[in-house]
Amino acid sequence: MNFDGRLLSGVTVLAAVVAGGSFVNAAEALGLSASGVSRAIARLEARLGVRLLDRTTRSLRLTDEGARFYQQVVPLLDGIADAAAGLSGATATVRGKLRVSVEPFFSRLVLAPRLGDFIAQYQELELEIVTSDEMGDLVAQGLDAAIRFGPPPPSALVARHLLDTRIITVAAPAYLARHGRPERPEDLARHVCIQFRDPRTGRPFSWEFHAGGRVLPVATSGPLTVSDVGTMLGACQAGAGIAQVMALGVKDLLARGELVELFPGWPDETFPLYALYPSRQHPPAKLRAFLDFCSETIR
The missing domain is CATH 3.40.190.10 (Periplasmic binding protein-like II)
Structure with a gap:
């Protein structure tokens, strides 16, 4: 396919439509009319010989072919913008x-x-x-x-891997005062444990403990299952049960004594970000x- 400016113009309009979510928003961003945006998309589809957008009176979305094309060409638009910024001496400009x-x-x-x-x-x-x-x-x-x-x-x-955070088992002082502190992970079978639902499987995460290459699975149960970390932490702080949480984000709660880490001798289970x-x-x-x-x- 021979390159011409109309192709680049059409790709730019497509990117504006996807970013704005509608022809009207794209038109405002580009200084065009909504009908002008529609015609530009139609010309691009005709040039490529493929439908890029499924559109109704209420919504639009990329077709499978449109999503593949968009994923390939939008980085090139960013590259053009970066090249232009480089010519102006602003290669590191964040805008x-x-x-x-x-x-x-x-x-x-x-x-x-x-x-x-x-x-x-x-x-x-x-x-x-x-x-x-x-x-x-x-x-x-x-x-x-x-x-x-x-x-x-x-x-x-x-x-891009950002970190591995420890998985720790915690309880509130109020819970421990009522039910006692479990001495070993196996003791959790006799305690109330807050379950967290895995969004990928729809089932609660299994509980494991890792130390020195050893992995200890423990069957736990409890009447409360949640799918939101904030709800789990709030319930745990209120004494509703024992929970397994990511150490990232609860350091202040541990430092203030609002939560207690139960098994520091099992420190090796981690979860990536x-x-x-x-x-x-x-x-x-x-x-x-x-x-x-x-x-x-x-x-």
Whole structure:
């Protein structure tokens, strides 16, 4: 296919439509009419010989072919922007809009207290944090990256490992005063344990204890099952039961004595945190800055 300016123009309009979620929003961003945006998309689809968007009177979304095309070409648009910035002597400039999907627990307890510092440092950046337990399709949702706990699923996304946080077993002093403190992990079979539902399987996570290469599975039970870390922590603090939590984000609760770590002699179980973003050779400066900020915040 021979290149011409109309192709690049059409790709730019497509990127604006996906980012804005509608022809009207794309038209406002580009200074065009909604009908002009519609015609540009139609010309691009005709040039490529494939339908890029499924659209109704109420919604639009990328087709499978459109999502693949968008994932391939949008990094090239970013590369053009980076090249233009380089010519102006601003290769490290962090600017524009960045949309990141962040796991709610990490967003609330780790990122939120420092986001003001990040925004103050990069005043030409517009940051949108989308908190969600489900990552979904980054490209179709117009997201630049996602921050998620757990091993990354098989995909074409780039996965950047940010940390491994310890899994610890905790209880509130009020619970221990009523029920006594378990001395060994095996004692949990006689205690009330708060279960946490694995969003991938729909079943509660199994409880394990790791130390020196040894893995000890323990069957636990309790009347309360949750799917939100904040709810689990709140219930545990109130004395509703024993919980397994990520050490990241509960250090203050432990330091203040609101929670007690029960088995410090089993310290080796960990859970990873990853940043996931569309595959590209050179991530834009705004994304690199945010991921570096996440790493620094964790440290």
